[in-house]
Amino acid sequence: MRVLLSTYGTRGDVVPLEALAVRLRALGAEVRMCTPPDEEFAERLAGIGVDMVPVGPPVREVMRGTSLPSAADLDRYRTEMVAAQFDALPAAARGCDALVAAGLAQIAARSVAEAAGIRYVYVSYAAVHLPSPHHAPPPRPGWPEPEASDNRTLWELDAHQVNAQFREPLNRHRRALGLPPVDNVRDHVLTDRPWLAADPVLGAWPRTPGLDVTQTGAWSQADERPLPADLTAFLDAGTPPVYVGFGSLRPSQDIGRKAIEAIRAQGYRALVSRGWADLEPIDDGDDCFAVGEVNHQRLFSRVAAVVHHGGAGTTVTAARAGAPQVVIPLQLSDNPYWAGRVTALGVGAAPDGPSPTAESLDVAFRTALAPGTRARAKELGGKIRTDGAAVAAGLLLDALR
CATH class of the missing domain: 3.40.50.2000 (Glycogen Phosphorylase B;)
Incomplete structure (x- = not known):
């Protein structure tokens, strides 16, 4: 056939x-x-x-x-x-x-x-x-x-x-x-x-x-690729970081900067995925690391939370890994829908409004990084098989x- x-x-x-x-x-x-x-x-x-x-x-x-x-x-x-x-x-x-x-x-x-x-x-x-x-x-x-x-x-x-x-x-x-x-x-x-x-x-x-x-x-397939050595070293060097990535979409650099600042304000390290937007750390601080194309299935099990645009693939990969999510939907296609699902299930948060402010991001990160959210995210991950x-x-x- x-x-x-x-x-x-x-x-x-x-x-x-x-x-x-x-x-x-x-x-x-x-x-x-x-x-x-x-x-x-x-x-x-x-x-x-x-x-x-x-x-x-x-x-x-x-x-x-x-x-x-x-x-x-x-x-x-x-x-x-x-x-x-x-x-x-x-x-x-x-x-x-x-x-x-x-x-x-x-x-x-x-x-x-x-x-x-x-x-x-x-x-x-x-x-x-x-x-x-x-x-x-x-x-x-x-x-x-x-x-x-x-x-x-x-x-x-x-x-x-x-x-x-x-x-x-x-x-x-x-x-x-x-x-x-x-x-x-x-x-x-x-x-x-x-x-x-x-x-x-x-x-x-x-x-x-x-x-x-x-x-x-x-629809997905198992990814067995190991993580790059430099990424593994960054992960091993401290507490789990918060991942930030927008995949094939190109948000403004301002969103990336705001996300990193919000992560630091919560006392976490940041892991930035360059993606098609070519995102980079906002400075040379050793608490922020940039990566290219890597195995998200393996990586998301090692991060404190996943910040993304609300794509179907990233949402389910983060959910399967049991990682809390902060969804910053770019107001197209299914992005707002997945932001709503993450919020409704209590496994993450989304900032209010189409243009997140420092205040709305702070509220979203506090919610996503709370112990109760992590517990719900881990429980949900065990159900996605x-x-x-x-x-x-x-x-x-x-x-x-």
Whole structure:
């Protein structure tokens, strides 16, 4: 059997599909994957023996600034991505038995699968991306925030915005494939039977009429890499530090500085992850250390807390390690959702407002570093054990058989 996996986004979008690819290959399936053409993703896929099909521009180019591209640029990127997907996906899907797409940006994927006569599965990494009266839609960069107070109306307005951006180009390409037009683009992409690759303890799906959601658990794979010697030496030289990192996102350097100052104010050392933002210590103090790409699964078990932007992968990795969290959401996608889940579960805190102040960070750090929070984080970590990628691989191949 042969499976095509497809996504477009940062590392947080690609890595879960890598985990699924590894599990599928272990069960005897052939896998190829459509991703942005960034060198990092090409190297990662080559390392697990998966053929890469590049689609769209390098995502680092799109995310190159400390702020998101303008609304006009995002509109152009989105329109160009639809054309790029219809150019690349049909050939990539040739000979495949199924197409698994992650992320709403995969506008063309279901149509390509439909034209090829193969199974299509849509997967979300957070419940908040799926319509439900139990939560509001996530922020969608470049589009105006809908003005409504109830979640049902907000989701209706969200569907209108997706249609305004994508319905005309999608249906134009569908006509070329001999397919009927689509009325509701968002729900067409999601289907009425989507998968949710999120841990049910950390982010359960709220049962919602009209959607038959299969929650598999988060998709990740064990990382056995040792920590670098200089990092290990820093960890061994004192009490556990507080980790600060924002992954593939580029927050302002001001947020990094405020976080380090708040950590020091609580009497802790700081461990700064450079990430795509190239964060660095704010001075040459020996209580602050900077690292590049390292094994977070191993590292987070040795830190006092994890400060991050609220990505699905970082949230579940920190939770599995039993580490308290301070989530500074960058007000896009699922970041605010995961900040809310960490707070609701009592395993961390998030500063109030979109721009954290020294005072709000101080309150968040005091909460996260309190003994009760650490006890709850450790207890929660012991409950997160599902190998979601293995579950999903088994479900998919069973269905194809």
